[in-house]
Amino acid sequence: MSSHGKGARTIVGRRLFVSASMAGMVAAPAIVSAQSASGDWPSRQIRVVVPYPPGGPSDITTRIVLERASSLLGQSVLFDNKAGASGAIGAEHVKNSAPDGYTFLTTTTAMVCITQHLQPLPYDPATDFIPVARTATSWIGMGVNPQVPANNLQEFIAYAKANPGKINFGSAGLATITQLYGEMFNIETGVNMVHVPYKGSAPATNDLLSGQIQVQFDPTTLPHIAAGRLKCFAIVGEKRWPGRPDIPTLREQGYGKIGGDAWFGILAPKGTPQPITDKLAKAIAEAAGMPDVNEKLVTSGNYASYLGPAAFKETIARQAKSFGEIIKTAGIKI
Missing domain, CATH: 3.40.190.150 (Bordetella uptake gene, domain 1)
Incomplete structure (x- = not known):
């Protein structure tokens, strides 16, 4: 092989070495960053x-x-x-x-x-x-005014179907999750409760207690359910509420499968x-x-x-x- 060929090889080899070294230098910060992220974090508030x-x-x-x-x-x-x-x-x-x-x-x-x-x-x-x-x-309580003539979920559904548009459910406001729970209940059970939006959960609960509305799906109902001031036929959630462990969840009763x-x-x-x-x-x-x-x-x-x-x-x-x-x-x- 000529000396020219050997020289060309040496130059190419050096170039490859330099390129590989530069690639390694570029990759090094990423490796260090990943190690730092998993090892040193958190190092401050x-x-x-x-x-x-x-x-x-x-x-x-x-x-x-x-x-x-x-x-x-x-x-x-x-x-x-x-x-x-x-x-x-x-x-x-x-x-x-x-x-x-x-x-x-x-x-x-x-x-x-x-x-x-x-x-x-x-x-x-x-x-x-x-x-x-x-x-x-x-936990979300299905709070029901005591004047509603039902003692369990199936009786409530039967009463609501027999009286379409006569049961009002309150919410914390239009398009809140507390409205969606009522709409979910309507869709799943085939009843037609009328939505009444309030400016917050508390005023809706006050009207529920006084009988201005008949139903509310909201955490604010739970203390009143525990105290016996409201009926409750279901808890919305993955598991029962310790405040009244005798009340089954909606899912246990075959509903609550849509939404979240x-x-x-x-x-x-x-x-x-x-x-x-x-x-x-x-x-x-x-x-x-x-x-x-x-x-x-x-x-x-x-x-x-x-x-x-x-x-x-x-x-x-x-x-x-x-x-x-x-x-x-x-x-x-x-």
């Missing part, structure tokens, strides 16, 4: 944006579960209430936050499964966030490294499994209902489709 006012169920459940989860991770958590526009203000803020694993969003069923079917949103629930975990679910529950969860901005979201989900799972954490949730009218990232994502997609069909069937508009 975590911020959780709660897109509702302090003191509500989304705020209470988030604080109960995330305070314990953050202690397991060895870092404190800052709860940042950014209320307004049915959760959209807080959601848009997190959507535009750096996906560095230090900003997360509390979400509700309404934010990612319902509101999108009723009005334009500044975020896409399916693409702008990564589901991290479901944390808790609310009133749950709460945690989302991360799109682009947040999976090792971080997986690590947070694991901490939430451990926290939600602790008896004292669940006891605090139960006291607030909720219960731990952890779902990991994949199961939570599937639940959001399935219930968003189901609620969309209910809204269309019932002709609900804002």
